[in-house]
Amino acid sequence: MGSDHSRLRTASPADLRAEIRAGRYAKHTAGLGAGVLQANLAILPESAALDFMRYCQRNPKPCPLVGVGDTGDPILHTLGRDIDIRTDVPAYNIYRDGKLAESVTDITDLWQDDFVAFALGCSFTFEAALAEAGIPMWHIDNDTTVPMFRSGIDTVPAGPFGGKMVVSMRAIPEDRMDDVYRICTRFPYAHGAPVHAGDPAEIGIRDVGQPQWGDPAPVPPGHVATFWACGVTPQVALENAGLPICITHKPGHMLVTDVPEDAENPVLSAA
Structure with missing residues (x-):
């Protein structure tokens, strides 16, 4: 039986991610993870990663970059304890050639050795x-x-x-x-x-x-x-780029980090 949103309002970020990773919660994350930064997600091949980073740098209001993973590594070490980007987001959108192909709750089977994960701040x-x-x-x-x-x-x-x-x-x-x-x-x-x-x-x-x-x-x-x-802006940019494959969060379904919400530098602030 799935977890209830109201019950998870008081859950710690780690406990919330554990519920998501176990498949017990796949709804939106508004109102959850009080006191910590939530993040939008973009995952794309390394060949396009530098241009995407430039896009975020040039558009900091809709694309506030808070974390970047290493090539092929699904663990976002700078944003918290044991964050696995393949399982710790409630729902993902999969784009192929710029078109939304499907939505899933786990991308372990889709992960590629050349993927780079980007986390962007969320409203x-x-x-x-x-x-x-x-x-x-x-x-x-x-x-x-x-x-x-x-x-x-x-x-x-x-x-x-x-x-x-x-x-x-x-x-x-x-x-x-x-x-x-x-x-x-x-x-x-x-x-x-x-x-x-x-x-x-x-x-x-x-x-x-x-x-x-x-x-x-x-x-x-x-x-x-x-x-x-809004952090859906980079999803539109990814659609327009027409990459063979890229992955984002499903709008409203965010990564809950361990970073304090008022951190001056998220990379240095994970609990």
Whole structure:
């Protein structure tokens, strides 16, 4: 029987990863791993790894790089104790020739000796700080995945990688907007402050009720549709690159690390 999300809210990062590795939990990780950095995932052949690293360096808001594995090594030594990237993410998306081929919960059989794993900071980290400040988030309260949209904002290309920025949306009470910017600025490795607040059309989003990823969330009266750079952006860049194979996390299903969420340098901060 699978583990329950509510029960795992108080689990340690190591215990949470153990549940995921054992196949007992395969849902989203929003609201889990309090106090530590969650990470988006990209795995690709070494032949494309340097260009992808350049892409992340040129686009730090949507692609805040927090960890890079060694070629062929699935253990992410800098992000925590005994993290096996093949098993410790609840769900993975497999892309072949730039197209989503399947979603799986374990990539042990797909791992290649030339794979390089990249971990990128995730918005779930700053959500914990917003919740602690009493700022509600509809998707957490309703156990859904945050809505994500392909925006009209261009990223800076590198090699075969490029495309539009993906953004995540949360409806924020008007009187808490200053608090949101102040809090999120503290987390540059978790996308930092919002990239836009207000009319979604100004960043190319026609219908805020129809996200491309995640679940719809309302924008009630007295709230502002607020958008952050999102770690699905590199997935779009990987699709556009059309690599023979690459692997990402399934949106909303993150790697929970041992790195403190407010770390100034994640590489040096794993517990």
